[in-house]
Amino acid sequence: MALVTDTAVVAERNLIRLTRAPDLLLAFTIQPVMFVLLFVYVFGGAIQLPPGFDGDYADFLIPGIIVQNIAFGGFVTALGLNEDLSKGLIDRFRSLPMARPAVLAGRTLADVFTNLLSLVILVITGLVIGFSFATGLGEILAGVGLMLLFGYAFSWVFALLGLLVSSPESANSLGFLAVFPLTFISSAFVPVESMPAALEWFAEVNPFTIAVDAMRALWLGAPAGNAVWGTVVWSFIILAVFAPLAVARYRRAAGR
Amino acid sequence: MPSLTAVPTTAAAKPPDRSTGPAIRATGLRKSFGDVVALDGVDLEVAPGTVLGLLGPNGAGKTTAVRVLTTLLRPDAGEASVCGLDVVADAGELRSRIGLAGQYAAVDENLTGLENLVMVGRLYGMSRRDAKARGGELLESFELDEAASRPAKTYSGGMRRRLDLAAALVAKPPVIFLDEPTTGLDPRSRLALWGTIEALVAEGTTVLLTTQYLDEADRLADAIAVIDHGRVIAEGTSDELKARVGGERLEVRVAGDQAERAAEALAAMSGVEAPTVDGASVTVAVPSGRSGIIVEAVRRLDQAGVEVDDLGLRRPTLDDVFLTLTGRVADDETTTTQEAA
Numbered sequence: 001m002a003l004v005t006d007t008a009v010v011a012e013r014n015l016i017r018l019t020r021a022p023d024l025l026l027a028f029t030i031q032p033v034m035f036v037l038l039f040v041y042v043f044g045g046a047i048q049l050p051p052g053f054d055g056d057y058a059d060f061l062i063p064g065i066i067v068q069n070i071a072f073g074g075f076v077t078a079l080g081l082n083e084d085l086s087k088g089l090i091d092r093f094r095s096l097p098m099a100r101p102a103v104l105a106g107r108t109l110a111d112v113f114t115n116l117l118s119l120v121i122l123v124i125t126g127l128v129i130g131f132s133f134a135t136g137l138g139e140i141l142a143g144v145g146l147m148l149l150f151g152y153a154f155s156w157v158f159a160l161l162g163l164l165v166s167s168p169e170s171a172n173s174l175g176f177l178a179v180f181p182l183t184f185i186s187s188a189f190v191p192v193e194s195m196p197a198a199l200e201w202f203a204e205v206n207p208f209t210i211a212v213d214a215m216r217a218l219w220l221g222a223p224a225g226n227a228v229w230g231t232v233v234w235s236f237i238i239l240a241v242f243a244p245l246a247v248a249r250y251r252r253a254a255g256r
Numbered sequence: 257m258p259s260l261t262a263v264p265t266t267a268a269a270k271p272p273d274r275s276t277g278p279a280i281r282a283t284g285l286r287k288s289f290g291d292v293v294a295l296d297g298v299d300l301e302v303a304p305g306t307v308l309g310l311l312g313p314n315g316a317g318k319t320t321a322v323r324v325l326t327t328l329l330r331p332d333a334g335e336a337s338v339c340g341l342d343v344v345a346d347a348g349e350l351r352s353r354i355g356l357a358g359q360y361a362a363v364d365e366n367l368t369g370l371e372n373l374v375m376v377g378r379l380y381g382m383s384r385r386d387a388k389a390r391g392g393e394l395l396e397s398f399e400l401d402e403a404a405s406r407p408a409k410t411y412s413g414g415m416r417r418r419l420d421l422a423a424a425l426v427a428k429p430p431v432i433f434l435d436e437p438t439t440g441l442d443p444r445s446r447l448a449l450w451g452t453i454e455a456l457v458a459e460g461t462t463v464l465l466t467t468q469y470l471d472e473a474d475r476l477a478d479a480i481a482v483i484d485h486g487r488v489i490a491e492g493t494s495d496e497l498k499a500r501v502g503g504e505r506l507e508v509r510v511a512g513d514q515a516e517r518a519a520e521a522l523a524a525m526s527g528v529e530a531p532t533v534d535g536a537s538v539t540v541a542v543p544s545g546r547s548g549i550i551v552e553a554v555r556r557l558d559q560a561g562v563e564v565d566d567l568g569l570r571r572p573t574l575d576d577v578f579l580t581l582t583g584r585v586a587d588d589e590t591t592t593t594q595e596a597a
Binding site: 002005006009010012013016017020021087088089091092093094095096097098102 | 351
């Protein structure tokens with residue numbers, strides 16, 4: 001019970017913070033919109049959509065860019081935890097009679113809300129520039145749920161990252177180093193068939209490709225294969241590995 | 257600025273659980289970080305309702321000792337308990353009896369003063385309503401009520417320290433740990449914080465305070481433990497420690513080259529040790545209980561025709577204590593090892 005209450009208290013704190021640091025909120029809203037516009041209007045015309053894909057590049061891109069953004073969403077957690085660590089707030093939390101995982105659970109729970117926000121903004125942007133859903137409400141909502149789960153899993157990766165690195169700057173660079181290749185060598189922005197063989201192989205086993213394919217299936221009615229369940233399984237694997245690692249690291253976290 | 261000595265009457269601390277035993281006890285605490293030995297067998301005992309000042313230079317092991325006692329670090333060896341609760345076995349229960357305020361003012365800068373206190377109160381298990389009421393009470397007594405709804409990032413350094421201390425007090429814990437509470441504060445804020453801490457102790461709270469400031473330990477602590485290289489090298493009240501250094505000293509500064517003549521005159525006094533001469537000043541160790549020394553010294557110096565610039569009895573300071581015990585001055589950082597955090 002204490003875990004639920006404490007997690008809610010920490011999540012509330014992180015959401016309050018977000019409203020007090022509007023620049024962060026701005027990054028959540030403006031940056032992905034900029035990416036959508038750049039991709040659609042700069043690269044969109046040059047990219048050959050896979051044969052049999054029913055729609056234009058905006059339809060192709062929106063699920064991909066949503067997956068990328070949701071995966072990036074946990075960055076706030078890495079930066080925030082690292083700041084808490086260096087400012088001594090983690091010491092304070094660890095000296096309080098609160099449930100041990102609550103600081104991380106609250107942090108990652110807050111990410112679910114920010115991820116939902118960025119997802120809504122991206123969908124609206126997409127609808128404005130020509131994206132359209134080809135499926136029913138149930139599948140659309142299933143897609144939203146799937147993304148929130150996927151993002152939640154990645155938040156725990158970022159939680160661990162935030163506790164391990166020495167500064168917010170290095171969290172930033174390491175995060176970008178990991179997320180950029182993973183999301184770009186996937187079906188998010190271009191058809192994987194257009195890549196060199198080695199990259200194509202990597203792109204096909206990449207969980208991001210699986211997540212993007214799942215979203216295209218749920219929102220555009222593209223053939224799903226095992227993508228939807230694959231994404232669920234990947235999410236739980238990531239959670240099962242990184243949540244315990246992050247909590248173990250938190251228990252030992254020494255402020256300075 | 258009005259004094260900050262008032263704490264709310266409702267802030268009376270819960271009595272420590274096992275009132276017969278010490279509030280804080282540590283025996284043979286050891287902790288190393290790689291090759292750096294931070295604690296090398298520390299023994300401490302703090303009686304309920306008293307203040308122990310843990311005094312030592314940077315890197316002496318003060319912070320590590322606090323981190324072990326507040327369950328942030330596990331000791332490699334030895335035992336420690338707070339309110340009779342073991343720091344390892346009963347860590348969860350122990351945390352509900354302690355408050356920690358550190359030198360880094362651990363408050364959330366983006367939350368307001370009140371939001372910070374409500375958050376901490378709720379994490380101690382208080383209801384939102386109780387936490388709010390208690391937070392308001394503390395903000396008022398710490399003179400932060402006008403800033404209660406401003407984000408803490410707009411606070412001055414002194415205000416943050418007060419908010420940090422208030423956060424440690426939200427749940428009225430019987431034992432408070434203050435890790436260098438006034439480091440980096442201006443003199444006025446320091447005095448104000450001292451007043452607050454004294455008021456807390458008057459309410460029955462047990463305090464363990466680390467400091468590198470001898471005057472701070474002198475003013476606040478009932479007992480002082482001097483720690484160096486991870487060991488407690490001396491313990492006692494401020495007076496006891498000073499007595500270890502020796503009794504009072506008569507210091508005389510004379511004009512011109514009359515120091516030798518003055519020394520001769522002072523050596524003739526009964527019951528004093530041989531004077532030492534350093535330039536124009538002469539120092540005579542005076543055994544405690546020897547009375548009338550100033551009058552006699554003035555008379556003898558006058559008779560010898562010595563021209564006196566300054567004359568006074570000096571009690572040893574904690575600086576003398578530290579110098580005597582460790583062979584270096586308290587703020588000498590050149591020989592310290594890195595403070596293992």
